[in-house]
Structures are given as structure tokens and as C-alpha cells.
Amino acid sequence: MLRFILLALLFLLVARAFWRLMDGVFEAARGAQPGHRNGNAPAVKLVRDPVCGTHVSPRAALSLTSAGSTQYFCSEECRAKFSGRK
Numbered sequence: 541m542l543r544f545i546l547l548a549l550l551f552l553l554v555a556r557a558f559w560r561l562m563d564g565v566f567e568a569a570r571g572a573q574p575g576h577r578n579g580n581a582p583a584v585k586l587v588r589d590p591v592c593g594t595h596v597s598p599r600a601a602l603s604l605t606s607a608g609s610t611q612y613f614c615s616e617e618c619r620a621k622f623s624g625r626k
């Protein structure tokens with residue numbers, strides 16, 4: 541019986557150390573990710589072209605800033621249509 545308790549205690553200690561280690565690994569991975577993301581920028585949020593509804597990347601899209609908000613367009617044609625219908 542005593543041996544069982546000792547084994548259980550040992551198991552608990554090992555499990556706790558293991559989870560602390562895993563927490564450290566996850567924390568490091570989480571901490572490293574934003575910097576990595578900024579460096580490569582693979583996850584770009586897409587924006588919707590308000591004229592034709594196409595999803596475009598703000599980096600590649602044509603933009604038009606009016607009244608404090610920026611709209612993004614897939615082409616010059618859409619941008620012209622958008623500014624023309626105002």
C-alpha cells in the first residue's frame with residue numbers, strides 16, 4: 541500500500557513537471573509566432589470589394605479612402621464605379 545502511494549506521488553510529480561514543460565513550450569511557440577508572422581506575413585486578412593464582391597488582399601488591391609474609411613477594389617474599373625456612384 542505504501543509503495544502504491546509513493547508511486548502515485550511520483551507519477552503526480554512527473555506529470556506536473558511534464559505539464560509545466562509543455563506550458564513552457566506552448567508559451568514559447570505563442571510568443572515566437574507574432575514576430576514570425578510579421579516577418580513573412582503569410583496570413584493576410586482579405587477584404588471585400590464593395591462593387592463586385594470579390595475578396596481581395598489589401599496589399600495587392602487598389603484602395604480608396606473616403607470619409608475616414610478605406611475601401612479596397614479588385615480593379616480600377618470597380619474603383620471608378622464606386623467613386624462614380626456617390
Ligand SMILES: [Zn+2]
Pocket residue numbers: 589591592593594613614615618
Ligand atoms: Zn471588383
